[in-house]
């Protein structure tokens with residue numbers, strides 16, 4: 001009996017690796033140099049290094065140590081890294097997933113509980129290098145579009161949200177292969193969401209345009225998958241929805257979006273469009289004081305579709321959003337659910353290639369939005385007032401942006417068969 005147990009412990013040792021044993025309290029002390037620094041490199045430092053808008057660097061022990069308590073709190077609440085999905089439902093694989101595993105959270109937590117020791121500096125992984133501000137991650141751009149007016153941010157005061165604009169100067173429509181947004185002064189920019197206001201937008205398109213691309217600290221552009229692209233139309237005006245911080249002295253910023261195009265004349269096989277599901281008609285959003293409210297929106301797919309990404313959009317009272325498919329056989333499938341939405345972050349959840357939802361024409365997409373207008377919501381500006389639809393941050397919204405690729409029957413069948421052959425789900 002004893003021997004069998006010993007075997008089991010041995011197997012457990014082999015399978016689980018050191019950090020988890022330490023988190024479970026079986027190994028030596030958890031140290032910054034050996035256990036925590038590798039996690040920070042992988043999940044935190046792209047944002048938390050010198051020169052970004054994140055409040056501190058998490059590169060060296062000296063940088064991180066004073067923040068230990070706050071780090072534990074943010075990590076345990078899954079506030080940091082910013083990734084707000086309920087990881088227990090719906091699709092589990094995303095290309096840009098930066099969340100921590102339960103094991104990593106336990107390691108960080110145990111490190112803090114043990115007094116946040118440094119350990120042996122010789123155990124530190126080699127330091128990462130970060131691309132210089134001037135470098136475009138997507139490669140050499142074909143077109144740069146910069147906001148028309150310089151923005152001046154006051155030295156002290158609350159965060160500021162403002163729309164800035166720029167015209168796209170193109171002689172003809174072009175297919176985008178990659179895009180990237182860069183503020184000139186990243187220290188004061190929390191996020192930028194760029195929308196396209198197209199010259200021939202169909203009736204019912206919001207006057208502020210449809211979403212194209214977003215930037216937040218730590219983000220270095222998006223490159224479309226092979227033979228996949230999005231059309232940038234001649235005559236388009238861009239709206240940059242900016243979120244600024246004050247940092248103690250007067251600051252200025254302009255924001256640039258860079259595009260790389262497919263060669264002229266090349267038309268990608270998979271064409272990405274941005275579709276917004278809202279609670280139309282009239283965005284009838286009603287959020288009475290001191291209440292939690294659910295709002296539903298529906299969108300019937302008239303063509304077969306592949307969904308490449310989803311991005312919930314709500315404001316300060318937003319708490320959760322679920323997107324599900326109501327299938328042709330009247331079953332429903334949850335695609336994704338965000339259970340701790342945070343208006344400070346505009347996260348685009350990009351499905352991994354093998355799990356992108358493949359939905360036949362006739363499927364109904366169902367959006368469920370939850371707003372929390374009670375004092376329990378830490379971001380609620382005032383639980384005693386009624387809120388409804390509006391552009392200001394203190395008003396609210398409920399919509400989800402989907403990156404959709406429409407597929408003809410033959411291509412839909414081909415992709416579905418390929419997926420089934422790999423044992424995957426549609």
Ligand code: HEC
Nearest residue numbers: 043044047053054055067070071074080081082217218344
């Ligand atoms: C995508 C960029 C990004 C990533 C990745 C990220 N952070 Fe942050 N973090 C920020 C920004 C920006 C803030 C300040 C604004 C906010 O709180 O939303 C912040 C705030 C924090 C704070 C609060 C600091 C305070 O004022 O008390 C802690 C702690 C923190 N991050 C720890 C971490 C840790 C630990 C990781 C990795 C496990 C991580 N962050 C990953 C961008 C990021």
